Amino acid sequence: MTKTDTSNPDYFHKVVDCQWACPAHTPVPAYIRLIAQGRYGDAYLLNRDSNVFPGILGRVCDRPCEPACRRSRIDEEPVAICRLKRVAADHREDITDRLPKKPAKTNGKRVALIGAGPASLTVANDLAPLGYECTIFEKLSAPGGLMRSNIPAFRLPESVLAEEIGYILDMGVELKLDSPVSSMKALLDDGWDAVFVGTGAPKGKDLNIPGREEGAANIHIGIDWLESVAFDHTDKIGESVLIIGVGNTAMDCCRTSLRLGAKNVKVMARKPRNFFKASEWELEDAEEENVDIVVNHSPKAFVTKDGKLAGMVFEIFEYDVDAAGEITGQRVIGEETIPCTDVILAIGQENAFPWIEADAGIEFDKWHVPKVDEATFQSTRDGVFFGGDSAFGPKNIIWAVEHGHQAAISIHRYCQGLDLTNRAPREIELQSAKMGMFEWRYANAFDASERREMEHVALVDRFKRLNIEVELGFNAEQIAVEVQRCLNCDVQTVFDAPLCEECDACIDICPVECLSITPGAEDEAVLRASLTQPEAPDGQSLYVSAPLPLTGRVMIKDENVCLHCGLCAERCPTSAWDMKEGVIHIPHADDQEVRQEALA
Secondary structure, eight states, X not given: OOOOOTTSHHHHHHXXXXXXXXXXXXXXXXXXXXXXXXXXXXXXXXXXXXXXXXXXXXXXXXXXXXXXXXXXXXXXXXXXXHHHHHHHHHHOOOOGGGSOOOOSSOOSOEEEEESOSHHHHHHHHHHGGGTOEEEEEOSSSSSOTHHHHTSXXXXXXXXXXXHHHHHHHXXXXXXXXXXXXXOHHHHHTTOOSEEEEOOOOOXXXXXXXXXXXXXXXXXXXXXXXXXXXXXXXOOOOOSEEEEEOOSHHXXXXXXHHHHTTOSEXXXXXXXXXXXXXXXXXXXXXXHHTTOEEEOSEEEEEEEEETTEEEEEEEEEEEEEEOTTSOEEEEEEEEEEEEEOSEEEEOSOEEOOOTTSOTTSSOOBOTTSOBOOOTTTOBOSSTTEEEOTHHHHSOOOHHHHHHHXXXXXXXXXXXXXXXXXXXXXXXXXEEEEOBSXXXXXXXXXXXXXXXXXXXXXXXXXXXXXXXXXXXXXXOOHHHHHHHHHTOOOTTEEEEEOGGGOOOOOHHHHHOTTOOEEEEOOOSOHHHHHTTSSSOOOOTTOOEEEOOOOTTTSOEEEEETTTOOOOOHHHHXXXXXXXXXXXXXXXXXXXXXXXXXXHHHO
């Protein structure tokens, strides 16, 4: 096996598992260090460079970073990354004078954005400072898309939503509310230089089983019902509510029902809990509010009495599950009728484009999903781009943000007449973390503290109003402890083979035994066999040095278990080991302009 190519920017990026797992590649350890220093404004702005909505996502992100966090390999509890993002947002000083500004003169290029959700807002955020005239068309009376219409105010306060959207609109972005686009062809005829579609997946799935029509007055589509609540069209519901589905939308529906007067709320799941789509913390929050989650019940029919919904019939399933956790068999073992006053269907969402004409030049697949290039986000019609749920189906806010960043790059290049695929590459810069002989620019001591738990408003108080935010945020003690749980995975352990004397001092001092000096081998499996923990996650790299000068052997490091503590670098008598912060640069639309100037 040849020497590891650490010049590839993705090598050290993958080692920062949290940042690699984040669709927008937010530099998690870097902003946590800023929080530790009390530099909340700097931490917020560093967040905002990539995820655009730190205050929003600090409350409602699906947290793909946390399952990837290396801390969970030590004590099974990841760093509270999402909570700390909120800390930066809640404690920052006024940063408005440090945000991108509208240029004094536009570049004359006009971009239409359909839907004022996170994807469109991100595109506008990236393009407006470059001089583009961005106009957002929104069918509702307020911006935000699903962030406003489908996420309840007790999870995401309107003030936080309005403030972060306002930062983007203040860049000179025009917002047209109550302005649905009814014809793509008519829009294209208006002479826009580019069009971005960020309309989400606005159609909730229905459940066409016996009794559906008879009970229609009390059977609600989840996302439509949440929107109706958000815009004050609905302010009450019956006392006994069944939620069909176990995704995050179902959790928002059940908790909102309690706030509108329901006394008994059940979430009905067809499969066992380990197959639920909802995040575990969403389930825990619902159960804390005494929502009953019923498993292995599949809807069979709605029950009506005197022309009104009275309950639902469910088939009770039993499942065979193998050692890998996969279902290998199922059978119906019974039937149960559960009374209710209302049913909310939260069984999925899908795209809907009735306003895009068949002859508009935009092709759709057999599921009526637009054919979109996964790298450029351009549709089959030049100059028309899609992002967020409207591009590839329902995901989450942070994915919509990343789609927006990538679509903005393509729109910028398209409007400048450049190849959409020749994009600026990722880059990494390694900066020494050394301050003195044994001092580093980061706290490298391991903190054994357990993950902090966020306090909630008391159960007796949280139902008084629909907009009482349940989560209270971290206090000063919790912040101080939680930031120290981060392992600083972006401060990389870097090895210079020609300096190594093969004294084994680094191997002796390593607390997790991640280092070995061993004969070189062409087969990576042979090298992995010499590790203390040879099983590594898929894609986790193995650091292999060039041949060592004295014996020709190689130094190998198991990136899977390394704590980035720096003890090897402190102990090494020849400085063959060093600690360097890896600053990973993820290009956005403004970097394409820099690249153009560099190539000119």
